[in-house]
Every structure is written in C-alpha cells, then in structure tokens.
Amino acid sequence: xxxxxxxxxxxxxxxxxxxxxxxxxxxxxxxxxxxxxxxxxxxxxxxxxxxxxxxxxxxxxxxxxxxxxxxxxxxxxxxxxxxxxxxxxxxxxxxxxxxxxxxxxxxxxxxxxxxxxxxxxxxxxxxxxxxxxxxxxxxxxxxxxxxxxxxxxxxxxxxxxxxxxxxxxxxxxxxxxxxxxxxxxxxxxxxxxxxxxxxxxxxxxxxxxxxxxxxxxxxxxxxxxxxxxxxxxxxxxxxxxxxxxxxxxxxxxxxxxxxxxxxxxxxxxxxxxxxxxxxxxxxxxxxxxxxxxxxxxxxxxxxxxxxxxxxxxxxxxxxxxxxxxxxxxxxxxxxxxxxxxxxxxxxxxxxxxxxxxxxxxxxxxxxxxxxxxxxxxxx
Amino acid sequence: xxxxxxxxxxxxxxxxxxxxxxxxxxxxxxxxxxxxxxxxxxxxxxxxxxxxxxxxxxxxxxxxxxxxxxxxxxxxxxxxxxxxxxxxxxxxxxxxxxxxxxxxxxxxxxxxxxxxxxxxxxxxxxxxxxxxxxxxxxxxxxxxxxxxxxxxxxxxxxxxxxxxxxxxxxxxxxxxxxxxxxxxxxxxxxxxxxxxxxxxxxxxxxxxxxxxxxxxxxxxxxxxxxxxxxxxxxxxxxxxxxxxxxxxxxxxxxxxxxxxxxxxxxxxxxxxxxxxxxxxxxxxxxxxxxxxxxxxxxxxxxxxxxxxxxxxxxxxxxxxxxxxxxxxxxxxxxxxxxxxxxxxxxxxxxxxxxxxxxxxxxxxxxxxxxxxxxxxxxx
DNA sequence: CACGAAAGTTTGATCGTTCAAATTACAAGT
DNA sequence: ACTTGTAATTTGAACGATCAAACTTTCGTG
Numbered sequence: 001x002x003x004x005x006x007x008x009x010x011x012x013x014x015x016x017x018x019x020x021x022x023x024x025x026x027x028x029x030x031x032x033x034x035x036x037x038x039x040x041x042x043x044x045x046x047x048x049x050x051x052x053x054x055x056x057x058x059x060x061x062x063x064x065x066x067x068x069x070x071x072x073x074x075x076x077x078x079x080x081x082x083x084x085x086x087x088x089x090x091x092x093x094x095x096x097x098x099x100x101x102x103x104x105x106x107x108x109x110x111x112x113x114x115x116x117x118x119x120x121x122x123x124x125x126x127x128x129x130x131x132x133x134x135x136x137x138x139x140x141x142x143x144x145x146x147x148x149x150x151x152x153x154x155x156x157x158x159x160x161x162x163x164x165x166x167x168x169x170x171x172x173x174x175x176x177x178x179x180x181x182x183x184x185x186x187x188x189x190x191x192x193x194x195x196x197x198x199x200x201x202x203x204x205x206x207x208x209x210x211x212x213x214x215x216x217x218x219x220x221x222x223x224x225x226x227x228x229x230x231x232x233x234x235x236x237x238x239x240x241x242x243x244x245x246x247x248x249x250x251x252x253x254x255x256x257x258x259x260x261x262x263x264x265x266x267x268x269x270x271x272x273x274x275x276x277x278x279x280x281x282x283x284x285x286x287x288x289x290x291x292x293x294x295x296x297x298x299x300x301x302x303x304x305x306x307x308x309x310x311x312x313x314x315x316x317x318x319x320x321x322x323x324x325x326x327x328x329x330x331x332x333x334x335x336x337x338x339x340x341x342x343x344x345x346x347x348x349x350x351x352x353x354x355x356x357x358x359x360x361x362x363x364x365x366x367x368x369x370x371x372x373x374x375x376x377x378x379x
Numbered sequence: 380x381x382x383x384x385x386x387x388x389x390x391x392x393x394x395x396x397x398x399x400x401x402x403x404x405x406x407x408x409x410x411x412x413x414x415x416x417x418x419x420x421x422x423x424x425x426x427x428x429x430x431x432x433x434x435x436x437x438x439x440x441x442x443x444x445x446x447x448x449x450x451x452x453x454x455x456x457x458x459x460x461x462x463x464x465x466x467x468x469x470x471x472x473x474x475x476x477x478x479x480x481x482x483x484x485x486x487x488x489x490x491x492x493x494x495x496x497x498x499x500x501x502x503x504x505x506x507x508x509x510x511x512x513x514x515x516x517x518x519x520x521x522x523x524x525x526x527x528x529x530x531x532x533x534x535x536x537x538x539x540x541x542x543x544x545x546x547x548x549x550x551x552x553x554x555x556x557x558x559x560x561x562x563x564x565x566x567x568x569x570x571x572x573x574x575x576x577x578x579x580x581x582x583x584x585x586x587x588x589x590x591x592x593x594x595x596x597x598x599x600x601x602x603x604x605x606x607x608x609x610x611x612x613x614x615x616x617x618x619x620x621x622x623x624x625x626x627x628x629x630x631x632x633x634x635x636x637x638x639x640x641x642x643x644x645x646x647x648x649x650x651x652x653x654x655x656x657x658x659x660x661x662x663x664x665x666x667x668x669x670x671x672x673x674x675x676x677x678x679x680x681x682x683x684x685x686x687x688x689x690x691x692x693x694x695x696x697x698x699x700x701x702x703x704x705x706x707x708x709x710x711x712x713x714x715x716x717x718x719x720x721x722x723x724x725x726x727x728x729x730x731x732x733x734x735x736x737x738x739x740x741x742x743x744x745x746x747x748x749x750x751x752x753x754x755x756x757x758x
Numbered sequence: 759c760a761c762g763a764a765a766g767t768t769t770g771a772t773c774g775t776t777c778a779a780a781t782t783a784c785a786a787g788t
Numbered sequence: 789a790c791t792t793g794t795a796a797t798t799t800g801a802a803c804g805a806t807c808a809a810a811c812t813t814t815c816g817t818g
C-alpha cells in the first residue's frame with residue numbers, strides 16, 4: 001500500500017483538473033455528463049475517498065453533530081437516549097453527517113466542551129438533552145450563535161423563543177390516548193401516578209390524563225387531585241405508594257403512570273395485592289415494558305431524530321443552517337417551524353397482571369422497536 | 380466576533396514563532412519555561428483553541444475512535460452497550476480522544492464504512508462489538524492493518540491471534556462467583572438456565588456454574604445437564620420454560636440464569652408458582668435487575684473501557700499505536716498483553732421473590748452504576 | 759577562552775481539499 | 789464571421805496546523 005489517492009490522482013487518470021473532480025463530488029450538476037462519467041470511473045478505479053479533514057479545513061464545516069451523553073445512567077428508561085442516538089446516527093448518515101459523543105461533569109464543563117468543539121471545528125451543531133429550567137447552556141449557545149436543537153422543551157417563559165429550536169415528545173397526547181383507551185374499555189375510576197408537581201414533562205403527561213378524565217366524566221381539578229399520587233422515580237418507591245393507595249381508594253380500577261419504572265412498581269404492587277384485571281399503563285415503552293407485558297406509550301424516536309435533523313438542516317439539506325436563518329423547505333407561511341412535537345403511540349399489552357404467560361404480541365409487529373427481535377446480547 | 384485566533388496570532392502576541400506555539404501545545408517539555416509561560420498567557424488571552432481539522436490533515440491522525448451502534452436494540456440488556464459507550468467516551472476524553480458513532484446495515488456495509496472512515500482520516504481506530512465466529516470484519520481490519528479492539532472474544536481458533544486485540548468480561552468467573560454464593564448459603568440443588576449451546580458467551584457462563592457445582596458436589600457433566608435447561612433470550616420464553624421445569628424438578632432450590640431477561644422470566648414464574656425464598660441470579664445487572672431486586676452479575680464496563688483504551692493506546696499513551704507494534708507500558712516479559720478479561724462482580728439483592736418491598740439497597744452503594752441515583756428521565 | 763554538543767527557536771514546505779477568479783468551449787443571435 | 793452570453797473547465801491561493809531541517813543560543817569542558 002503506497003499512498004492514498006487524492007483528487008489530483010483522480011484528475012490525472014480522468015484527464016481533467018482537480019476542481020472538476022471536486023465538482024463531480026460536490027455539485028455534480030454543473031459537470032458535463034460525459035466528463036462526469038469519466039471522473040466517476042476514475043474514482044471507482046482508484047478507490048478514491050475524499051479526505052474528510054482536508055475538506056473540513058477548507059470548508060470550515062465538520063459535517064458532525066455533537067451529542068453529550070448524560071453523566072448518569074438513566075435507570076430503566078436509559079434506553080430512551082440510547083434509541084434516540086441510534087436513530088439519529090442512522091439518519092444523520094443519510095445526510096452525510098456524523099455523530100460525535102462527549103461527556104461533561106457539570107453545566108459549566110459542558111459549555112467549555114461546546115467551546116472547544118466549536119472552535120476546533122469538530123462539530124457544526126449540538127444536540128442538547130435533559131434541558132433544565134433557565135438553562136445556561138441554551139443561553140450560551142444562543143448568544144454565540146452556535147446551531148443547536150434541544151431534545152426537550154425549554155419549560156419556561158422562553159418556550160417560544162424564536163431562535164431556540166427544539167423537539168419534544170407530546171406527553172400530553174400520549175397519556176390522553178392512554179386514558180381514552182382505558183375509558184373505552186369501560187373503566188371509570190382511573191388513577192394517576194405522577195412525579196412531584198413542577199417537572200414540566202411530568203405535569204404535561206398528567207394533563208393528558210386529566211383532560212381525558214374531565215371530558216369523559218366531568219371531573220374537576222379537585223376531584224382529579226384525589227385520584228392522583230406523586231412519587232419520585234423508582235420502582236420500590238412506586239410500589240410502596242401503590243400499597244397505601246389501595247388502602248385508601250378501594251374503587252380504583254386502573255392506573256396511568258408517568259413512567260415505566262413507576263408503572264412496573266405499580267404492577268408489582270397490584271399483583272401483590274392479588275388484584276387481577278387491573279390495567280396499568282406506563283410511558284417510554286422500555287424493553288422492560290415489553291418484557292413483562294406492560295402497556296406503555298412509545299416515544300417514536302426515529303421521528304424525533306428526523307425532526308432534529310430537519311430543524312438543524314432543513315427538510316432535505318445536507319448541511320447545518322446558520323441559526324436564525326429562514327429555513328428553505330419552510331413552505332410559505334407555514335407556522336413557525338422552530339419546534340416539533342412528536343406524537344407518541346400507545347402500545348397495548350396485557351398489563352393488567354403479571355400472572356398469565358401472554359401470547360406473543362403479534363399486534364405490535366408494526367411498532368418500531370417493540371416488534372423487533374431480541375438479540376442474544378452483545379458478546 | 381471577527382475571526383478565530385490561529386497559532387500565528389498567538390505567536391505574534393507572545394512574540395515567538397508559530398512552531399513554538401505548536402510545541403507548547405504538543406511537546407511542552409522542549410520549550411523553555413519562560414517562553415512557555417508567555418505563550419500560555421497569550422493562548423489564554425486570545426482564547427485560542429487549536430483547529431482540530433487542520434491538525435488532523437497535517438498529522439494524519441484524527442484522535443477519534445469509531446464505534447458502530449448495533450442495528451437492533453438489545454432488549455433488556457441494551458443498556459450494556461450504552462454504559463460501555465459512556466465509560467469509553469469519558470475515558471477517551473481524558474486521553475484527548477473522541478468517540479464517533481456510525482451504523483451499518485450488514486457486515487459488508489460495515490466494512491465499507493470502515494474503509495470510508497479510515498480513508499477519510501475520520502478515525503484512528505475502531506471498536507468492534509458483537510463479534511461473530513469467523514468474522515469478516517476482523518479479517519478485513521487485520522489485513523488492512525487498521526487498529527481496532529473488539530469487545531468480545533473471537534470464539535474460535537483465532538482466539539490467540541497475535542494481532543487481534545480484544546477485551547471481554549469473564550462470564551466464567553461471574554457465574555462461578557454467583558454459584559459459590561448460593562452454595563455458601565446452603566443450597567445444593569441449583570439449576571442453570573442458559574442459551575442454546577454453541578454461543579461462546581453462554582457456554583462460558585454456564586461453565587462457571589458447572590465448575591462450581593462440580594467442585595462442591597462432585598456432579599459430573601451428565602448430572603449437570605439434568606439441572607440445565609436452555610432457551611432463547613426473552614422473558615416470556617424463560618417463563619414458560621421455568622414452569623415446565625418446576626413440574627419436572629421438584630427439588631430445585633435456586634437458579635442461575637444466563638441473562639437478566641431470562642432471570643426476570645424465571646423470577647416471575649417462581650413467584651407465580653408461589654415458591655418463596657427461591658434465589659435467582661441473572662447476568663448484566665441491568666436497571667431492571669436493580670428495579671425489581673434481582674441479584675445479578677455486574678459487568679464492570681468502566682474497566683472494560685479502560686482496557687479497551689489500554690490495548691489501543693498503551694497504558695497512558697495519547698495516541699493510537701500501530702497494530703502489531705510492541706506496546707510501551709508492556710513491562711518486560713509481561714505475558715502477551717493483547718487481550719484482557721475483566722472480572723465481573725456479583726451484586727446481591729433479595730431476588731428470591733417479587734413479594735416483599737425491599738429495604739433500600741445500602742449495600743450496593745459502592746457498586747458503580749447500581750448505586751447511582753435514578754434521574755427523572757431525559758426531558 | 760575557544761570549541762562542540764545540546765537545547766531552544768525559527769523558517770519553508772506540506773497535508774488534501776475547496777474557493778474565487780480566470781480561462782476556454784460552445785451555442786445562439788445579429 | 790463576430791459578438792455575446794452561458795456553460796464547462798482550469799488555475800492559483802488559501803484553510804491552520806505540524807514536519808523536517810536550518811538556524812541561534814546556551815552551556816559544559818578541555
């Protein structure tokens with residue numbers, strides 16, 4: 001192996017100039033078909049591949065998106081970021097982009113990383129996850145005009161800030177659908193287990209349940225509050241809670257839970273209490289939910305990933321758009337396309353009890369990851 | 380914001396030459412301390428950061444490691460790769476390296492990706508996961524002399540191939556310890572639920588159980604086989620299996636399971652059968668195991684990540700070593716340092732039954748991810 | 759004090775690509 | 789044939805860093 005071929009080598013073989021080769025690669029439209037054919041043949045013959053770093057140096061673009069891995073593994077719902085990452089990597093590749101990972105210990109450190117990656121021309125844009133209220137990272141990125149999208153709404157006044165692009169899953173719609181499903185099956189006393197009030201995500205999910213309950217049975221907020229309990233995330237916590245809940249509310253018929261962890265705890269407690277046919281619905285459709293047959297609301301992370309890239313690069317673009325730019329692909333007056341809410345989908349399983357071994361879930365076959373096969377395991 | 384500062388700008392301010400600035404950055408040792416101080420001051424003053432792509436172009440190194448995300452989400456054990464990725468990203472950063480992700484649809488496609496990434500000088504090395512028997516990727520990487528490490532042994536004749544670096548978790552040791560633990564608690568009839576024979580990983584784990592049982596009770600392979608059942612991965616599968624198993628083997632006292640999925644299935648079946656105090660131990664220590672209080676064998680993925688980087692870059696190096704090179708840090712005749720087996724660790728929980736709400740696991744506080752807090756969830 | 763070696767610093771060239779401007783080829787219109 | 793305009797192609801320069809070699813300073817030694 002002597003040396004990797006360069007544009008010059010290709011040019012020599014195809015009997016054209018450097019730049020023409022470059023054009024064939026980057027704007028094939030402006031090269032005469034005959035010539036293009038010759039160049040493409042030469043490329044194939046030599047097995048030429050562009051040197052990514054040289055291109056980046058010249059164009060000042062890295063074709064890379066930076067994603068920070070959260071510092072803590074995320075319990076039972078950890079696979080959410082995992083699946084998002086996967087979808088993002090896959091779809092980014094289709095647009096010629098790559099995903100680069102990094103970690104940070106705290107928000108200050110994270111901003112420092114942003115700066116290094118940006119200045120080093122390592123990445124063109126960032127995806128920010130786990131956004132907080134009044135997030136300093138958002139402020140920095142906005143002020144520096146670094147392109148970014150957050151997965152998660154900025155819960156606060158700045159929710160509609162023109163230059164903050166975000167994608168999120170519509171938790172409201174998810175639990176609205178879940179609750180409608182239960183109502184449709186004839187249940188009326190449907191409880192809710194949520195996180196402590198104040199978490200935007202949690203509140204929004206509960207609102208889905210609340211609105212559905214109100215529409216169906218005209219319950220007011222006070223009555224709804226009686227059907228609600230709140231707990232920190234975690235299976236054992238939820239379990240204890242449900243036990244006390246059962247003691248108090250004897251006529252409960254079903255539960256909608258803010259997460260699969262909580263739902264799993266609930267399910268175990270329900271089972272323990274010997275109550276059969278007691279539906280429990282979670283959120284996230286984690287592998288555990290699938291494993292134990294828990295109904296859950298599936299975040300469609302491929303759609304979230306697609307939306308992320310659309311916001312960053314336009315509908316079909318192959319490069320990151322400068323922030324605050326009018327985005328091509330935004331047809332006419334199409335509302336402001338600065339954020340996307342992805343509607344999740346209820347996956348129904350027989351989650352009423354742990355007991356019966358359930359039939360294989362043929363109904364789920366179409367749903368993205370739920371229908372996929374388990375693989376043996378990384379080996 | 381006019382323009383990002385370059386080495387030349389720093390040089391001008393510090394009143395030295397380009398190259399001296401470069402030296403301060405890359406080999407501070409050869410620069411006179413006085414000068415170095417001046418340069419560092421200038422760097423700080425201007426907020427200079429090296430342009431990664433320019434450096435890469437010149438040095439032909441990317442300081443980036445490519446990792447392929449598996450095409451299928453991995454059920455309940457999906458978090459294993461996730462946690463490995465995290466540890467790898469973190470530790471790579473400490474050595475000035477980055478992690479880049481990519482996906483591929485099949486092995487051929489994956490090799491094509493390798494080629495593009497390598498030729499484009501996008502990555503210096505690869506981490507290969509989910510290795511198969513007689514893996515074409517390994518052959519290609521070896522033939523092309525591309526540095527790589529596989530997470531997972533090459534189960535086959537080439538296990539000791541000199542130029543194939545690999546890291547793996549010692550499944551044997553894991554289930555040996557698990558079984559010893561059960562024996563120590565007085566159990567004698569300990570069953571094993573494994574994967575179908577032939578999967579290297581699965582066979583190795585079972586061997587840990589088998590050896591422990593043989594040492595303690597002198598059982599021969601025929602007798603061990605009677606205590607073994609095999610199933611495909613998956614909770615419902617395992618559950619059905621255990622039910623039939625109970626019918627046949629009435630004196631079973633405990634179970635060691637090849638994975639957490641299988642263990643969860645077993646646990647549910649056990650619970651269903653109304654058997655209390657029936658210990659079940661899994662493998663992977665997934666979040667689910669923690670959530671439902673299942674004992675499991677924890678892969679120490681931070682150690683796996685550390686070993687990965689050591690093989691790739693030497694004990695403390697900051698760049699990827701050419702494959703087949705004698706690796707600095709290999710003290711004297713220290714056996715061949717071309718692979719590492721990381722010993723996993725048993726995490727004991729009250730996994731005998733689903734019933735009692737367990738006390739918080741203070742005992743686990745020291746164990747890496749098991750002791751960490753759940754976070755609310757990505758929002 | 760002069761000499762040579764080592765330490766410290768600078769200079770010119772280069773990595774492989776794309777940009778911007780210049781050049782040539784080709785077609786249509788008078 | 790001759791301009792004129794557009795399409796197609798080529799040329800020189802630049803992106804920001806490091807390498808290799810040349811140069812200058814410092815220091816130890818006979």
